[in-house]
Amino acid sequence: xxxxxxxxxxxxxxxxxxxxxxxxxxxxxxxxxxxxxxxxxxxxxxxxxxxxxxxxxxxxxxxxxxxxxxxxxxxxxxxxxxxxxxxxxxxxxxxxxxxxxxxxxxxxxxx
Amino acid sequence: xxxxxxxxxxxxxxxxxxxxxxxxxxxxxxxxxxxxxxxxxxxxxxxxxxxxxxxxxxxxxxxxxxxxxxxxxxxxxxxxxxxxxxxxxxxxxxxxxxxxxxxxxxxxxxxxx
Numbered sequence: 039x040x041x042x043x044x045x046x047x048x049x050x051x052x053x054x055x056x057x058x059x060x061x062x063x064x065x066x067x068x069x070x071x072x073x074x075x076x077x078x079x080x081x082x083x084x085x086x087x088x089x090x091x092x093x094x095x096x097x098x099x100x101x102x103x104x105x106x107x108x109x110x111x112x113x114x115x116x117x118x119x120x121x122x123x124x125x126x127x128x129x130x131x132x133x134x135x136x137x138x139x140x141x142x143x144x145x146x147x148x149x
Numbered sequence: 150x151x152x153x154x155x156x157x158x159x160x161x162x163x164x165x166x167x168x169x170x171x172x173x174x175x176x177x178x179x180x181x182x183x184x185x186x187x188x189x190x191x192x193x194x195x196x197x198x199x200x201x202x203x204x205x206x207x208x209x210x211x212x213x214x215x216x217x218x219x220x221x222x223x224x225x226x227x228x229x230x231x232x233x234x235x236x237x238x239x240x241x242x243x244x245x246x247x248x249x250x251x252x253x254x255x256x257x258x259x260x261x262x
Contacts, residue, residue, distance in 0.1 A: 042191075070249035081153075081239050081253025082192070127191060131249055138208075139184075139191040 040065040044128055044140035051118050052148055059143045061128030062110040068130040071104055071111045076125045076142075086113070118147045151175050153254035155240050161260045162230040170225040170257050172240030178252070179245040181223040185209065185236040186256075192239065198223055199245070230261045 041064035051057050061071075072087035088095045088102045088111065095102050099118075104111040111130070115122055125144050129137040156171045174181065182197035184207075194207030198217040212234060214226040223242075227234060237258050241251040 072249050079255075081241070081256055082251075083253065084250050087249055129249070137194065137249065137251065139193075141189060141191040 040068065040130060040132075040138040042128065042130060042138050042140045044126075044143050046143060047141065048144045048146070050146045050148065053118060053120060055118055055147075057113075057115045057118055057122070057145055057147075059113045059126055059128075059145070060110055061112065061130065061140050063128075063130040063138075064109065065130070065132060066109065067132045068109075070131050071102065072129050072131075072137075073100075073102060073113045074127045074129060074139075076127065078124075082127055115145075118145075120147050120149055123147045153240055153242055153252050155238075155254035155257050157257060158255070159258050161262065162227070163262055164230060164232060166230050168227050168230065170227075170238055170240075170259075172223045172225065172254060173221050174223075174240075174242040174252070175221065176242060176252065177220060178242035179220070180248050180251075181217065181240065181242045182207070182251070183213070183215065183223070183225045184239045184241065185234075186239060187236050195225065195238075227259075230259075232261050235259060235261045 043062045069090040074082035075085045076082040101114040125142045128140040131137045153174045183195040184192040186192045193209045196215040198204045237256050240254040243251045
């Protein structure tokens with residue numbers, strides 16, 4: 039099965055700084071690479087995803103980059119704001135609801 | 150649209166008791182699934198369903214049963230609760246052709262004493 043690792047497990051930044059979270063996976067058949075954000079007391083919510091035929095995708099302050107050869111993809115958040123504070127999960131998958139979530143990265147953005 | 154709803158929000162059980170966690174969605178999603186979230190472990194898939202009448206096991210299915218008699222509902226049954234089942238449980242749903250985009254419910258926090 040898929041082996042997923044996220045780094046770092048916690049990340050503290052100052053407001054306005056950039057944050058990068060990396061996800062490595064083992065299943066070369068993975069073809070969808072989503073990132074979820076979980077705020078305190080809530081369920082995870084999809085914030086951005088990328089498919090295997092795309093190297094980078096941006097949506098305002100967030101972006102995801104994919105390196106299929108090295109089997110890793112990263113979440114980039116620029117100009118961080120306090121409301122970006124949350125736990126972020128990657129979930130590389132091959133489809134059919136077989137999402138395997140990483141162990142999460144707790145991001146804390148200090149004003 | 151209410152999205153994905155879960156009841157109850159909190160539950161305390163004694164070891165050996167049984168109960169059902171309820172999950173419903175009003176988005177006409179084909180896929181539904183149950184996850185448990187433990188500290189430092191991320192989310193782990195318990196059971197999932199690709200449509201009414203069809204269910205399958207995920208990563209950690211032992212001690213749990215599911216059924217899917219309608220598109221909207223996907224209850225999770227704990228047969229004989231154990232302290233190891235203390236966790237936060239999330240239900241999720243998605244369209245069949247966008248299964249990477251899952252919509253999660255607010256969760257049920259279960260404590261087994």
